[in-house]
Amino acid sequence: MSLSFIDIQAKDNNKVKHLRGLCEQVSYRKKQQQTVLEGVHLIEAYLRTGQPIEAFYLTRQALENPEVQQLLDQNIHAPLYVLTESLYQDVRTLGPGIDIMAIIPTPRSPADINRYSDMLVLENLQDPGNVGTLLRTAAAAGIKQVICSKGTAAIWSPRVLRAGMGAQFSLTIFEHIALETFIPALSLPVYATSSHAQQSLYQLNLQNPCVWLMGNEGQGVSETLMQHAEGIAIPQPGGQESLNVAIAGAICLFEMVRQRLA
């Protein structure tokens, strides 16, 4: 099959400016209602949802990659922009890999949160790697809903998408939620890890739906929200001060998985 594509060499080309804007600026992504996926694996995960690609950007070298060719064969209607190597490297926001990016319409949140089903709630998590990793872990653990406060890293940013490895496409995610009104109104138990807590994670009964509240990397869960949560401790025989928030989340979610298997 022969593919038709458009060669781009100029830095100030409008298509490149558009891509760069989406890669770098939250406000531009919001205005355009679009975002960028980078890498074959992530684009494939998105395509399995049946949603459309609006455009591909890649290098001439990537165009010769068999995995890329297979991907493009299935998406012959999306325009294909071939950038010079240096132009591509200049625009990309992520690490090395197969050089292909796709512009997609930003998926929309569904209208309603199911208040009686398991949830992961993120309060002001700022590191895109932590947020993406937590989404990937929640999806693996079978949690379907993720609720994010206003201060949490943007779920559809290229970095969070990369760390999530496609988890965004199998979860229902609600952003910009006012947790100070949302959390107190919940009837499910809300658990939050805390270094001051007495109750051990391993003493909880996690058979029934519950809410896992994870806080900011530096400050942890805010005092306001902690008043509406049960503080729990992850026993640490080695006596370290703290665990990375994505690690603490994974330990909690998979203790839930373990109990529900039994």
Place this chain on the structure above:
Amino acid sequence: MSLSFIDIQAKDNNKVKHLRGLCEQVSYRKKQQQTVLEGVHLIEAYLRTGQPIEAFYLTRQALENPEVQQLLDQNIHAPLYVLTESLYQDVRTLGPGIDIMAIIPTPRSPADINRYSDMLVLENLQDPGNVGTLLRTAAAAGIKQVICSKGTAAIWSPRVLRAGMGAQFSLTIFEHIALETFIPALSLPVYATSSHAQQSLYQLNLQNPCVWLMGNEGQGVSETLMQHAEGIAIPQPGGQESLNVAIAGAICLFEMVRQRLA
């Protein structure tokens, strides 16, 4: 108290070149037998080991920070180099934070591995964030020994140190170990997560010392080593393809913690 320091403004100053070499080059760190700690928290964790600092580099703004002043008060013998803001930002390898770096002698591995005590073994783990996070998690779980293959990210690099949050200082770590001879000679059970495995993590009896083998981010544990390990699966009700290696490691290590508490 008044501190005496040396102002540096020139990019080609020898002290700056030395710091830059340590930040950027594995070979230079090896030759100098020194490495760099960045941030107050990490420097404090190192100081609790009782080992010396060889030099501090910071900005004038950091010099006025109370936490930094307290740190420097305890270390009045190390030379203090004050860089201009732009020079410091140019040299630093890590994200934003309080602008202070310390040069230290690279800690040495002890001579002998205890072959009858728990171990975490890393085979060709390449991402500094994953390696540092696994060290931090192992330390919290009470594992004392970490064994690294030649292809694993350098434990004492600034990035791995940052992600480890001081865990390096409470572990005994052995680098550049030939795992293809080391692993087959072990008498303890060796566990490795594998997507092909039938045996569930939650069916293991983890009361006795064991070895956790974690593989490369892309390829997993090599076939050669897998022949000497028990493959184990982490049940994933959500059906994702894979978990991040640091997450998978944390779930395994804390299942061990849970069983030993009981």
